[in-house]
Amino acid sequence: MEAAKPQLIRETFPVGPLQCNCTIIGDSLSKKAIVIDPGGNPELIMARLEAHGLIVVSIIHTHAHLDHFLASGQMKELTGATLHLHKEDQFLWDSLEMQCRMFGVPYTPVPAPDQWLSDDQALDCGCGVALHTPGHTPGSMSFWFPQDKLLIAGDTLFKRGIGRTDLWGGDYSTIERSIKQRLYCLDEDATVVTGHGADTRLGDEMRDNPFVRA
Template identity: 85%
Template sequence: MADAKPALIRETFPVGPLQCNCTIIGDPVTKKAIVIDPGGDHELILARLDALGLKVVSIIHTHAHLDHFLASGQMKEKTGATLHLHKEDQFLWDALEVQCRMFGVPYTPVPAPDQWLSDDQALDCGCGVALHTPGHTPGSMSFWFPEAKLLIAGDTLFRRSIGRTDLWGGDFPTIEKSIKTRLYTLDEDATVVTGHGPDTNLGDEMRENPFVSL
């Protein structure tokens, strides 16, 4: 009998002034990792990567609101990892300094993304796929790891809530469509890592989310 494949490494923890959930995803065999939404505290993120024995190869973003990128430039500088974003959020990325000023958050310069994410694109860890789920922003992405039954939803879906649509580029009919036609078609046993706050269960959201349910 063949040995079972080791489980995907996943660690999520809040970072930065707005307590954005940063997630480390690591391949247990190659020890390659991606970091999703490094919203601050780059030294903490680097320490966790080191403790897990992982090497980050790419830094990917669910969207380009300030609280999801604040440590991206420092992470790239320290690790050489590439930055990834959906192109439809470029206008927000180009206005990162303005966003910080509006919210009174110190701005740390961040270079332009190295690569644009696309729908159904395989992620660098070799274990997941990017899903374009617009609505919170035009370029909002979610990341699906089928073998682990794990969904990184960013600010698209929360526990019994959904992402705001009253900010730059937000649109309720669009986020509703993204949730119903992309996220709610995934395995209902999946764990959902949200952009802020606690994890949730996808099936529970399908049945009980007061904003978008089936």
């Protein structure tokens, strides 16, 4: 008899003062979960994990702008999970206090990342892979779950938009290349979870995105 394939548990909801989309990804069989971009409201994130019966094994980040990891330190303290980031965004991680001051957001210290993410790295939940998609920041990552046709794009790709490139380390030609070469080669039917705002469909962005088309 063929073993049952685990069903992916996915819930996305806005958190924090800048309403970053936080995503919980869980394995329905092992009950292991990853939390992507905990940008605030750790109590809400913990409540949703508990509702799904999930245990966090890692906290991963699409990039290191303040709105995507304001609650990372608190989540690590509450769960013991490891923190993950691409090394090229370390300079942003190290400047969290400055970022918070610039945007008028209360500063909560965050410990150093435990592990560096790399391109094509398998994620701890066993069902996804990390993609290095620089441009919004040098270390921007996207996370691809092929079995479920799900793409977590962070601030790289939005519904009819792309990430801004006028902040620290941003570069338009680089984000354009990342979208065309790393994202637009994925399944057109994939659901794209963006860093802020509504989900979109990858094929729709390939055809209709006014900034970068396939």
